[in-house]
Each structure stands twice: as C-alpha cells, then as structure tokens.
Amino acid sequence: MTSSKPQKQVFLTYAHSDKKAVHKLYDYLTENHLRVWLDEKELLPGQNWQYEIRQAILRSDIVIVCLSRQFNKQGGFRHDELKIVLEKAGSIPEGEIFIIPVRLEECRVLQPLSRWQYVDLFEKNGYKRLLLALRNVLVTNLPATHPRLDLTK
Secondary structure (H helix, E strand, O other): OOOOOOOOEEEEEOOHHHHHHHHHHHHHHHHOOOEEEOHHHHOOOOOOHHHHHHHHHHHOOEEEEEEOHHHHHOOOHHHHHHHHHHHHHOOOOOOOOOEEEEEOOOOOOOHHHOOOOOEEOOOOOHHHHHHHHHHHHHHOOOOOOOOOOOOOO
16 A cells, blocks of 8 residues: 655745736646645635645645746745745755846845846746746656756657
C-alpha cells in the first residue's frame, strides 16, 4: 500500500488592484493541476484573515510575488506578507526555489526580491517559464539546477 503525500502548495501575493491579472494566473496554474492558495478562493467569512494568510505562507512550498507598479506603490498588508515570505526564505536551504517574483507588467523588482530571478508574464514564454520552474520543484521534485528544458514544445 502506497502512502500519498499531500500536494505541494503555491501561495500568491499581490496588490488587490491587480486582481484581474492574478485571477488569470490562478486559473492558468490550477488548470495545470497545481494547488494554489489565493485569499479570495480560500478565506471563509469570519476567519481571521491575517492569521490565515500567515499560516498559508508558512505552509506553502513556493510563493509567487506578483509585482506591478501598484504593488510597488501601495502599502498595506501585502508588504507584511512579503516580510513573512522573506523571513521563511531565510530558513530555506541555498539553491532551493521558494520565492518566484513575477512581473505582471514593466516595473521594478523590489530590492528585497532582487536576488531571485524573476519572470515576466507579459513576455511570450513567461507563463511557460513559470510553469517549468513550478513543475521542477513541486511536481517532479527536480533540483533547481536541473538542465534547461525546451520551452518551444
């Protein structure tokens, strides 16, 4: 009898003004059979949303930080989320992927995220490149140093 491991989880953090683009990303990832935690889909009425979001970040295997001009400009809880993400990243072994910055549009990458390679979702192969990274880490458990796979397929 084989024991099945729980599916690994991806957490999305974003500016609420980017909701439409983030829902498109959520749909793309879930259509590709990934387990994605998005506040609007997971939080139930009456839950302490700050607590639940913190717990979801701490349980997640990958965090996608959806960057935009609005994300960079606005304050709010998304920056508290980012602090939690960076705190957890400090406990992840070097060479493992935990944070993936994605740019939803042309914008600067925040300084605390500048050490991680980002992907531009507005570029031709942006979604494919993101999915490749996620599958390498979440699905096949390949190390981040796995040889480059062909994105033209």
